[in-house]
Amino acid sequence: xxxxxxxxxxxxxxxxxxxxxxxxxxxxxxxxxxxxxxxxxxxxxxxxxxxxxxxxxxxxxxxxxxxxxxxxxxxxxxxxxxxxxxxxxxxxxxxxxxxxxxxxxxxxxxxxxxxxxxxxxxxxxxxxxxxxxxxxxxxxxxxxxxxxxxxxxxxxxxxxxxxxxxxxxxxxxxxxxxxxxxxxxxxxxxxxxxxxxxxxxxxxxxxxxxxxxxxxxxxxxxxxxxxxxxxxxxxxxxxxxxxxxxxxxxxxxxxxxxxxxxxxxxxxxxxxxxxxxxxxxxxxxxxxxxxxxxxxxxxxxxxxxxxxxxxxxxxxxxxxxxxxxxxxxxxxxxxxxxxxxxxxxxxxxxxxxxxxxxxxxxxxxxxxxxxxxxxxxxxxxxxxxxxxxxxxxxxxxxxxxxxxxxxxxxxxxxxxxxxxxxxxxxxxxxxxxxxxxxxxxxxxxxxxxxxxxxxxxxxxxxxxxxxxxxxxxxxxxxxxxxxxxxxxxxxxxxxxxxxxxxxxxxxxxxxxxxxxxxxxxxxxxxxxxxxxxxxxxxxxxxxxxxxxxxxxxxxxxxxxxxxxxxxxxxxxxxxxxxxxxxxxxxxxxxxxxxxxxxxxxxxxxxxxxxxxxxxxxxxxxxxxxxxxxxxxxxxxxxxxx
Numbered sequence: 001x002x003x004x005x006x007x008x009x010x011x012x013x014x015x016x017x018x019x020x021x022x023x024x025x026x027x028x029x030x031x032x033x034x035x036x037x038x039x040x041x042x043x044x045x046x047x048x049x050x051x052x053x054x055x056x057x058x059x060x061x062x063x064x065x066x067x068x069x070x071x072x073x074x075x076x077x078x079x080x081x082x083x084x085x086x087x088x089x090x091x092x093x094x095x096x097x098x099x100x101x102x103x104x105x106x107x108x109x110x111x112x113x114x115x116x117x118x119x120x121x122x123x124x125x126x127x128x129x130x131x132x133x134x135x136x137x138x139x140x141x142x143x144x145x146x147x148x149x150x151x152x153x154x155x156x157x158x159x160x161x162x163x164x165x166x167x168x169x170x171x172x173x174x175x176x177x178x179x180x181x182x183x184x185x186x187x188x189x190x191x192x193x194x195x196x197x198x199x200x201x202x203x204x205x206x207x208x209x210x211x212x213x214x215x216x217x218x219x220x221x222x223x224x225x226x227x228x229x230x231x232x233x234x235x236x237x238x239x240x241x242x243x244x245x246x247x248x249x250x251x252x253x254x255x256x257x258x259x260x261x262x263x264x265x266x267x268x269x270x271x272x273x274x275x276x277x278x279x280x281x282x283x284x285x286x287x288x289x290x291x292x293x294x295x296x297x298x299x300x301x302x303x304x305x306x307x308x309x310x311x312x313x314x315x316x317x318x319x320x321x322x323x324x325x326x327x328x329x330x331x332x333x334x335x336x337x338x339x340x341x342x343x344x345x346x347x348x349x350x351x352x353x354x355x356x357x358x359x360x361x362x363x364x365x366x367x368x369x370x371x372x373x374x375x376x377x378x379x380x381x382x383x384x385x386x387x388x389x390x391x392x393x394x395x396x397x398x399x400x401x402x403x404x405x406x407x408x409x410x411x412x413x414x415x416x417x418x419x420x421x422x423x424x425x426x427x428x429x430x431x432x433x434x435x436x437x438x439x440x441x442x443x444x445x446x447x448x449x450x451x452x453x454x455x456x457x458x459x460x461x462x463x464x465x466x467x468x469x470x471x472x473x474x475x476x477x478x479x480x481x482x483x484x485x486x487x488x489x490x491x492x493x494x495x496x497x498x499x500x501x502x503x504x505x506x507x508x509x510x511x512x513x514x515x516x517x518x519x520x521x522x523x524x525x526x527x528x529x530x531x532x533x534x535x536x537x538x539x540x541x542x543x544x545x546x547x548x549x550x551x552x553x554x555x556x557x558x559x560x561x562x563x564x565x566x567x568x569x570x571x572x573x574x575x576x577x578x579x580x581x582x583x584x585x586x587x588x589x590x591x592x593x594x595x596x597x598x599x600x601x602x603x604x605x606x607x608x609x610x611x612x613x614x615x616x617x618x619x620x621x622x623x624x625x626x627x628x629x630x631x632x633x634x635x636x637x638x639x640x641x
Contacts, residue, residue, distance in 0.1 A: 001029075001142065001143075002133075002142075002143040002144065003026075003027050003028060003029045003115075003142070003143070003144040003145075004021070004026035004027045004028065004144060004145050004146065004394060005017075005021040005026050005027075005028045005029075005144055005145065005146045005147070005148065005387070005390050005391070005394075006028070006029045006031065006133065006134055006142060006144040006146075006147045006148070007021065007028065007029070007030045007031065007147075007148045007150060007383075007387070008031050008121045008134060008147065008148065008149050008150060008151060009031070009032065009033075009149065009150035009151045009152055009154070009368070010030055010031075010032035010037070010038040010039065010108075010116070010150075011039065011040070011150060011152045011368060011369075011376075011379060012039060012066065012368070012376045012377075012379045012380040012383065013150035013152070013367040013368030013369075013379035013380060013382055013383030013386075014030060014032070014148075014150035014367075014368070014383060015030075015038065015039050015065065015104055015108060015380070015383065016059065016064050016065060016066065016380045016381075016383035016384040016387065017148045017150055017367060017383035017384065017386055017387040017390075018030040018108060018111075018114055018387070019064070019065050019107065019108065019111060019114070019387075020063070020064065020383075020384050020387035020388055020391075020456060021113075021114075021148075021387040021390065021391060022111050022112065022113040022114035023063070023111065023113075023455070023456055024387075024388075024391045024454065024455045024456065025113060025455065026113060026391060026394070027113050028113055028114045028115070029114075029115050029116075029117060029142065029144070030108065030114065030115070030116045030117070031116075031117050031118075031119050031121055031134070031136075032116065032117075032118055032119075033118070033119070033120050033154065033169075033173065033174055033176070034118065034173055034174075035116065035118045037101075037173060038101055038104060038105045038108065038116075039069075039100060039101040039104035039105065040097070040101045041095065041097050041100065041101070041376065042153075042170035042171060042197065043195075043197045044197075044297070044307060044309060045094060045095055045096075045097050045297055045298070045299040045300070045307055046092055046093060046094055046095060046297070047066065047070040047074075047092075047093045047095050047100075047223070047376060047377065048070070048090060048091045048092040048093055048223065048377065049080065049090065049092045049377075050080055050081070050088070050090050050092075050428070050429060051090060051408060051427045051428055051429045051431075051432070052090065052092075052375060052377040052378070052427055053080065053090035053091035053092055053223070053377075053440065054090050054408050054438060054439070054440050054443065055377045055378065055380075055381050055408050055409060055412070055427060056070065056091070056223045056377055056380075057091070057223055057225075057440055057443035057444075058381065058407050058408060058409050058443045058446070058447055059377075059380055059381055059384055059409075060223055060224050060225055060226075060443070060444075061225060061443040061444040061446065061447040061448050061451060062384060062388075062447050062448075062450060062451040062454075062456060062457075063384075063451040063454075063456025063457045064380065064381075064384045064456070065104070065107060066223070066376075066377070066380045067222075067223030067224045068223070068224045068226075068227065069100060069103050069104050069107065070093050070095055070100070070223050071093075071222050071223055071224050071227060071229070071230060072099070072103050072230065073095050073096045073099040073100040073103055074093040074094060074095055074096070074231060075094050075095070075096050075231075075236060075237040075298065075300075075301060076093065076094035076215075076216040076236040076237050076238070076239065077091065077092075077093045077094075077216050077217060077220075077221050077229075077231065077236065078091070078092050078093075078216055078217050079091055079092075079217055079219070079221055080092055082217075085436075085546075086436075086439045086440070086441060086542050086546070087429070087435045087436040087438075087439060088429050088435070089439070089440050089441075090429075090440055091221055091223060091440065093223070094216075094237065094239065094297060094298065096299075096300045096301055096302070097299045097300045097305075098300045098301070098302045098303070099300075099301075099302075119136045119137065119138070119140075120136065120137040120174065120176060121134045121135070121136060121137075121176070121179060122135055122136060122137045122176075122178045122179060122182070123135040123178070123179070123182050124147065124179075124182060124186070124361075124364070125141060125143065126186060126361055126364075129360065129361055129362060130361065130362040130363055131144075131146070131147050131361050131362065131363045131364040132144070132145075133147065134147060145363060145394055146363040146364070146365065146390040146393065146394060147363070147364050147365070148365040148366070148367060148383070148386045148387060148390060149179075149364070149365070149366045149367070149370055150366070150367045150368045150370065150379070150383055150386075151176055151179065151368075151369075151370045152169075152368055152369045152370070152379070153169065153170060153195065153342050153344040153369050154169045154173070154175050154176045154344065155175070155176050155179060155180040155344050155345035155346070155370065156175060156176070156177055156180045156344060156345045157169045157170075157175040157176075157342055157343065157344040157345075158342065158343045158344070159172075159340050159341075159342055160194075160260035160261075160268070160314050160340060160341040160342065160343060161260065161314060161315075161316060161317065161338065161339075161340045161341075162258055162259070162260060162314070162315060162316030162317070162319070163258070163260070163316070164260075164316075165260075169342075170197075170342060175344075180345040183347065186360060186361060187360045188347050188348075188351060188358070188360060189347065189348045189351060190345050190346070190347060190348075191345070191346050191347070191348055191372065191422070192343060192344070192345060192346075193343070193344060193345075193346050193369075193372065193423065193424050194261070194268070194341055194342065194343045194344075194424075195273055195276070195341070195342055195374055195424055196278055196312035196313065196314060196339065196340065196341040196342065197312055197339055197340060197342075198279075198307065198308040198309070198310070198311040198312045198313065198339045199308060199311065199313075199320055199324060199335050199336075199337060199338055199339045200299070200305040200306065200307055200308075200335070200336045200337040201296070201305070201306040201308060201324065201330065201333045201334065201335060201336065202304050202305070202306070202333065202334040202335075202336050203298070203304040203305070203306050204304060205330075205332055205333045205334040206240075206296065206306060206329050206330060206333055207329040207330075207331070207332070208240055208329060209329070210242070210328040210329035211240035211241060211242050211296060211328065211329045212240060212241040212242070213238050213240060213241075214238060214239040214240060214241050214295065215236065215238045216233065216236035216237075216238070217233070218233050218234070219233065220233050225443070225444045225448075225465075226461055226464070237298050237301065239295050239296060239297045239298070240295070240296040240329075241293060241294070241295055241296075242293075242294050242295075242296065242327055242328050242329055242330075243291040243292065243293055243294065243328070244279070244283075244291050244292045244294065244326075244327065245291065245326055245327065245328065246290070247326040248279075248323060248326040248327060249283050251319065251322045251323050251326055252279065252280055252283050252315070252323065253283065255315065255316075255319045256280060256284070258315060258316050258319060259278075259280050259313065259314050259315050260314035260341055261278065261280065261281075261314050261341060262280060262284075268343060273374050273423055273424040273426060274423055275426045275428065276312070276374065276424075276426060277312075278312045278313050278314065278341070279292070279310070279311050279312060279313050279323075280313060280314075280315070282310075292310060293310065294308055294309060294310045294311050294327070295308075295309035295310060296308060296309075296329075297309050304336075305336055305337070308324075308327075311323075311339070312339060312341075313339045313341075314339070314340060314341035315339070317338050320335065320338055320339055321335065344369070346369060346370050346371065346372045347366060347370060347371065347372070348372070348420055349371045349372050349416035349417055349420055349421060350416075350417060350418075350419075350420040350590055350591050352366065352371065352416065352417045353399075353417065354399070354401045354413060354414065354417050354594070354598075355385075355386075355389035355392075355393070355399035355400075355401065356371075356382060356385055356386040356389060356413065357389060357390075357393065357399075359592065363390070363393060363394075365386040365387075365389065365390050366386070367379065367382035367383040367385070367386040368382055368383060369424070371416055372416065372420075372421040372423075372424065372425055373412070373416070373421075373424060373425045373426070374424035374425065374426050375426055375427065377427070378412055378425070378426070378427055381408075381409045381412060382412070382413065385400065385402070385409060385413065388400050388454050388456070391454065391455075392454070400450055400454060402447070402450075403561070403564065404432070404433065404434060404560065405434040405437055405438075405554075405557035405560065405561070406437075406438075406446055406447070407438060407443075407446060407447055408427060408432060408438050411427070411431055411432045411438075412425075412427055412431075414598070414601065415431060417591070418591055418593065418598055418601045418602055419601065419602065419603050420591075420603075433556075434553055434556070434557050436546065436549055436550060436553045437550065437553055437554065437557065439542070441535070441538055441539055441542060442539060442542075444465055444468070445469070445539070448461075448462065448465045468533070468535065468536060471532055471533070471536045472536055472539050472540055472543075475530065475532055475536060475537070475540045476509070476540055476543065476544075478530065479507065479508045479509040479512065479540070479544070480507055480508075480509040481507070482507060482508040482509075482528060483505050483506065483507050483508070484502060484505065484506055484507075484508065484511065484527065485502075485505045486501070486502040486503060486504065486505070490502065490527065493525040493526075493527060494525075494527075496525070497516055497517060497521055497525075498516070499514055499516050499517050500514075508522065508527075508528055509544060512541060512544045512545060513544060513545060513547070515545065518541060519537050519540075519541055520537075560597055561597075562597075563595065563596045563597035563600060564595045564596075564597035564598070565595070565597075566595055566596035566597070566614070566617070567594060567595055568593055568594060568595060568596065568599065568613075568617065570592070570594075572617075574588045574589050575589075577612065577613065577616050579612055580609055580612055580613070581606065581608070581609055583604045583605075584604060584605045584606065584609035586604070587602050587603070587604040587605055588602065588605060588609075588613075596610065596613070596614060596617075599613060
């Protein structure tokens with residue numbers, strides 16, 4: 001049997017990759033080590049979060065499935081940072097760990113052009129640096145024109161608890177022990193990473209009177225742009241907030257050497273996530289903090305497990321018991337599953353093109369934690385993009401490369417392939433320099449056209465989107481024409497908002513530039529009468545209120561795009577460019593940037609190196625010596641001054 005695309009691994013990256021490939025029209029095979037583990041959540045029971053929620057919106061805008069599936073299966077929804085500006089607002093859902101994978105499996109099973117096979121991949125079929133399929137553990141060969149590896153944390157994975165190391169994937173699943181070695185043989189550089197998960201507690205053994213209730217929002221939200229909210233805002237499952245205690249800190253400090261990562265095991269080489277540290281890391285790195293917040297999060301409506309968010313550890317089981325019982329409300333708590341760290345192999349992501357195709361093997365794509373990332377959302381985004389670009393490659397079309405001013409997904413992939421990573425990469429709002437452009441509300445405006453172009457957004461959805469765009473334009477024009485003139489009646493109404501009374505006439509457009517003035521308030525006061533969908537009004541209000549800031553960021557983005565337009569030939573020999581710093585030459589050879597813009601973002605390449613490279617590209621070797629002499633004179637002048 002021959003397939004167009006084979007996807008190896010059925011986690012969040014693999015599910016998105018397989019669905020996208022099949023929906024585009026390619027005969028696709030999804031290979032999973034365990035059919036029952038499709039789309040499982042081995043760590044936290046949530047989808048979204050700060051920045052991550054916007055990634056889910058972007059996945060949906062492009063035609064992916066994560067947002068739709070989260071909307072179907074959530075048990076609580078919150079808009080994070082709702083009191084702050086639109087640039088940092090982001091949805092987070094508590095997902096049901098039972099129904100989320102079941103619903104995703106149903107979706108996969110009902111998708112045309114898609115087959116699922118339970119097996120382990122041991123090797124790849126590679127000839128002349130091009131992939132032609134995979135080889136299973138039993139020796140069976142399956143051919144395909146492209147392969148997408150989404151192996152998660154299963155490559156040579158070890159479970160770490162105290163002084164115990166067990167060769168295993170998450171929850172005792174069989175790891176992939178040979179594929180990583182084969183990747184090395186094919187020329188890939190491998191890095192060792194580590195992540196972890198906290199203990200699970202039996203709900204009935206927790207004293208919730210000692211905790212703070214954290215309920216879902218009373219406003220219905222969705223990740224998906226195409227469906228209405230399916231949950232009852234008044235019937236959401238709450239989380240609970242607690243804090244570590246001085247006793248917790250003492251127990252950890254007294255037993256630190258027993259933690260796998262702090263002496264319990266001597267042969268650990270994996271690097272853990274800086275932005276999602278273990279509780280041991282938090283206490284040792286932030287000694288001045290008297291307490292750390294923890295969230296008690298329900299994992300499902302169908303079983304009794306409570307997840308302690310923020311309490312990852314690799315301490316021995318007996319110490320975990322003491323740690324848990326030192327927490328308020330958990331003095332008598334029963335641990336259902338102990339925490340552990342997991343160490344696994346990944347590839348250095350600088351070995352990837354921006355399309356997520358590997359530079360070493362043609363038509364081989366990788367996505368998710370194999371690329372050095374952490375998080376369900378980051379994985380799903382990569383799986384979707386990898387499948388889109390595998391399809392584009394097979395059709396001889398240019399790849400879909402999202403720019404940093406277009407999507408958090410663009411920031412994610414650019415960071416990976418340009419800067420690389422030495423620890424599990426996690427998306428943060430601070431990583432995006434144009435985050436005012438990359439908002440929750442405008443994900444479809446930014447990306448839906450691409451989803452339609454590649455064949456993942458059908459005509460019905462796209463026409464609905466076009467209607468939204470026309471309504472936004474129409475409403476902006478209306479608000480620019482509607483005008484209020486000062487009168488006692490109007491000013492009295494404005495003072496109730498409260499906002500400054502009018503002295504001169506003003507358009508509603510300009511009135512809305514005042515922070516305190518909203519379309520909703522003006523309608524309540526009968527100062528305007530408009531009838532548009534909520535999402536249209538929201539988009540228009542943000543556009544108006546942040547017009548100056550948005551214009552400024554767009555100008556900055558334009559400057560970046562000018563550098564992106566300065567292409568670097570694929571065959572450039574950096575060793576022939578005189579006077580590049582040795583580190584810059586090394587990094588440029590490693591990353592092989594496609595543009596001056598990308599070269600600027602490479603760690604270890606400084607502005608002087610970029611200047612030398614730019615001049616070289618512009619002028620070639622002609623007049624090079626003259627230019628170089630001028631640079632030397634400037635450097636000498638600076639030193640002597």
